[in-house]
Amino acid sequence: xxxxxxxxxxxxxxxxxxxxxxxxxxxxxxxxxxxxxxxxxxxxxxxxxxxxxxxxxxxxxxxxxxxxxxxxxxxxxxxxxxxxxxxxxxxxxxxxxxxxxxxxxxxxxxxxxxxx
Numbered sequence: 259x260x261x262x263x264x265x266x267x268x269x270x271x272x273x274x275x276x277x278x279x280x281x282x283x284x285x286x287x288x289x290x291x292x293x294x295x296x297x298x299x300x301x302x303x304x305x306x307x308x309x310x311x312x313x314x315x316x317x318x319x320x321x322x323x324x325x326x327x328x329x330x331x332x333x334x335x336x337x338x339x340x341x342x343x344x345x346x347x348x349x350x351x352x353x354x355x356x357x358x359x360x361x362x363x364x365x366x367x368x369x370x371x372x373x374x
Contacts, residue, residue, distance in 0.1 A: 259312065263319025275321040279312040280305070281341050282330040290336055333359070 259277065266275045283305065284290050290298040309327045316323035333341040341359050 259315035260318055263315055263321045267319055267321070275319070276324050277312050277316040277321050278324040279309045279327045282327050282334045283342050285334050285336045286331070 263275060263277065266273060284293075284298050284301050286302075288298065289295040290301075293301065305327065313323050313325075315321070330341045333339055335342045335344045339359065
């Protein structure tokens, strides 16, 4: 991601380049049926890492970071007002598709320059 940001900044220095992380998919703790607690914890670690490296890439390359994961923490797929769908067929398809609420919230999320 850093290479992409650097390349875009070099090729088009006046461009507004946005790094957008992804909506929160899993609840903050415990299992997410049919995922076990262990599998859900692994998924949260992967998501946390992706969010962190997206922010680092934005900061290191002078790009902006749209923090959709942060905005959607209370709207994971198992929440009362989800912004993503739950598991579906074919397995192991996971929660990954935005709901209409999620698409609307993502498109309206304010953009911020990444912290340096």
